[in-house]
Amino acid sequence: MSEVTLENIVSLCKRRGIIYPNSEIYGGIGGFYDYGPVGVEMKNNLKRYWWKNIVDKRENVVGIDGTIITHPKVWEASGHIENFGDEVVECKKCHQRFRPEDISGVCPKCGGKEFTEPRSYNLLFETEVGVIEDAKVKAYLRGEACQTIYLDFKNVVDSTRQQIPLGIAQIGKAFRNEVTPGKLTFRSREFEQWDLQFFVHPKEMEKWFEYWKEERMKFYKELYRKPENLRFRQHPKDKLVFYAKDAYDVEYLAPWGWAENEGIHWRSDYDLTQHSKYSGKDLSYVDPTSGEKYIPWIVETSGGVDRTLLMILFDGYEEEKMENGETRTVLKIHKDIAAYRAAVFPLVSNKPEIVNKAREIFDTLADDIKVIWDSRGNIGKRYRYQDEIGTPYCITVDYETLENGTVTVRDRDSMKQVRVKTEDLEEYIS
């Protein structure tokens, strides 16, 4: 068993096509990352896993997909223009900027010891909308994805048969011009969030806040392999925003310490009240049964997709000594998140009957399950590769397959092999 390091994961991600630094041939650009062929499958699986849990399985949650650029007034109403900052200090020697909590009197870049006084710095990315130079309007890339949910709240209520309590879910990009991006995708400048905004009657706020707090921890405990590495961190009362009565972070024990994975926030009626005020449109809700009119309160659960994927990699990574004395690197990640459910190998690549049978199996499985093909090199190397990307099963078609219609299925975690009839294969691996 090994203690995973950030370097282990950075190296694995690059080596196996999970995550690459963006614009690498130009020297990279701080805080921007691309997902490679394996990473994109994992990330899509992870988003589907969340969507299934939050939207598909619940009668009172619906989804939306909003835009990245919105009317600029949204960010005045939300408070982001005035108040979405970090404090920065500048090293007087190399002029690099840092958050005060990231330095302890010494510049991490040049070793300088003199800094400017802390200044506040807004994290919103600005852009311009419009084609005529003089008439361009300043706009912002959304600093948090959830604002679009508030903007669509009335549309959702008016266009569906939903009633409060009602959840609106969204997975989408957010942008923050972070002062110190770092730790791979943990703090990046372009990232994805999964948000559930759950709209409730004010009298039921306490109940739903507790409900979602428990639900979200349960979600992460089922997703990660080591639930003991999860905990809640309650925000200190004196650090809460004025409208919040309570807030918790779900934290995971990353190689550098406890790290925020998701926030569960008590937003009261703040968001809909602000948008009512700034837009001039009444966003209150009328209960269809009682006729009561009120501004719904909101329980927010807001997590990072990229962060969760990164923590899944920390959680699943092992370097294990095998019986033959060699070490294997294996990603013991949740089977539903793995890029491929199974790999299909012909034992040898120069026997057409075996290759054709393997192709037939691959094609049949590929109709329903994500599978990967590999006929290159020896079986040992193929296993090592699949272990490193976390493929739960490796299916080998060999001479015996031609005789009795069974294949070898090797399990990623135990490395045990069993023979399975080809007609039972799909059920076995799914």
Ligand code: GAP
């Ligand atoms: N709407 C509430 C909100 O945005 P947040 O705590 O600022 O709350 C929610 O962000 C989640 O988004 C965090 O728990 C984290 O997982 C993710 N996140 C925030 N900033 C991030 C960054 N710079 N890079 C990657 N993920 C980030």
